[in-house]
Amino acid sequence: MQTAAIIGAGFSGLSAATHLAHQGIAVTVYEKNSLPGGRARKFEAEGFTFDMGPSWYWMPDVFEKYFNTFGKTCSEYYSLQRLDPSYRVYFGKKDYLDIPAGIEALCKLFEELEPGAGASLIKFLEEGKYKYEIGMQDLVYKPGLSVSELINTKLLTGVFKLHVFQSISIYIRKFFKEPRIIKLLEFPVLFLGATPDNTPALYSLMNYADMSLGTWYPMGGMYKIIEGMQKLAEEKGVQFKFNTAIDKLEMNGGRIKSIHSANQLFNPDFVIASADYHHIEQQLLPTPFRQYNESYWDSRVLAPSSLIFYIGLIKKLTTLLHHTLFFDEDFSLHAKEIYKDPRWPASPQFYVSCASQTDSGIAPPGHENMMILIPVAPALHDDEPIREKYFNLVIDRLENLTGESVRPYIVYKRSYAHNDFIADYHAFKGNAYGLANTIWQTANLKPSIVNKKVTNLFYTGQLTVPGPGVPPSIISGGVTARQAMKSMRERL
């Protein structure tokens, strides 16, 4: 029986481990933290249960397909609820839109905002559906190793309909003029870690995911997905070693001989690194075996980092939904402060997750569980006074825009930013979401899932194909596991 080591128990590591174990490989997952989940971990404090990272459950078909691969369904592991409204967006003081779950209601809303926009939305989403079907059922499952992967009839005949060479910003404006509609449709691009003018219109597939496939929530919290994936992995025989940070990869010629953690040593036949790519290459792998150098990494466009506040309130809120976005400030300046001229933003847009609006089990009775997230540039100086300044700034804005008092009701508060991402996950420059999905960092142009200098080392996760986000990370684990098995079989 071949043995494999997976470094990291985030979504990609859990997925890779389960795919390998399903094929009869003896798999051990080594995780530096005390529990699985990586950026999607949870913590409990004073009766609240906080999801630390992802809060949006989009693309339910990807999760279902994952569990189906192993003869299971999502519902065997967690129970999903569709949110309606999907989310709320504030554009100014007490000026907000609720985004309904059904297409008919959405068209009605668009029509009210801009005459003709209802019919345009149908057309826009039809084109998004086409892209979703090609993108999410085909392209994202490619290992990104050769251009020939992209040459197939479906792709070639459809290349113009995929709008790969046009920015989504221009594309959206061909359909709509109303500024609030444009803000709404540009929002899902934030998940890709890039700006709308730097993102191919192919990604209007995200609008289809948002508006047609819907926003869902696993009751109990996003961590239920991790628990389900861990349980499934264990059912397949995967072993987990927590509190086990791998600190050295020992080489024998062009292959990994052993992996080290403190004073322990393990000898797998092959390794899948699901921890941050940069950490594995630059900190664990000896220099001659690295595929990319520091200047390569410095030239990459990273997705943003985040300043996050986990807050417990002794109050039920009436002006926030489960998901509320605050788009009252101009995003172009905020985007500039993330990508072009990295600095702490003057007037950032921000997002609040208040999952206890849907799920009373994650807060004590009569309390609210809130996560406030401000996207910020990676590699910023991060300290307590800066965090506190932004805490006051967003609470003031939140109270002013909603007209609802929040500050006096705070009974729990914890902040999280760059220094925590680095300490907890070895995150390059404290990134939250990996590499941005810009035109020049898509598919084959991402860091490769194989190491051409090391025959038994492979990579998965949000810094390689297909990219950042929970669904792509789950897919990434499967893509890399298949590639690793293929390469190892060829070597036998």
Ligand SMILES: Cc1cc2nc3c(=O)[nH]c(=O)nc-3n(C[C@H](O)[C@H](O)[C@H](O)COP(=O)(O)OP(=O)(O)OC[C@H]3O[C@@H](n4cnc5c(N)ncnc54)[C@H](O)[C@@H]3O)c2cc1C
């Ligand atoms: C705040 C935030 C909000 C987000 N919101 C959403 C959302 O709403 N929807 C969505 O789809 N996506 C969202 N994302 C993105 C999504 O969470 C990530 O893309 C995904 O979880 C990444 O999974 P991964 O397996 O690639 O990496 P990670 O989750 O980072 O997993 C890597 C693991 O490797 C471990 N590790 C690191 N170094 C070592 C070592 N030397 N030895 C052993 N283990 C090691 C780490 O501890 C970690 O557990 C969000 C991310 C963040 C941070």
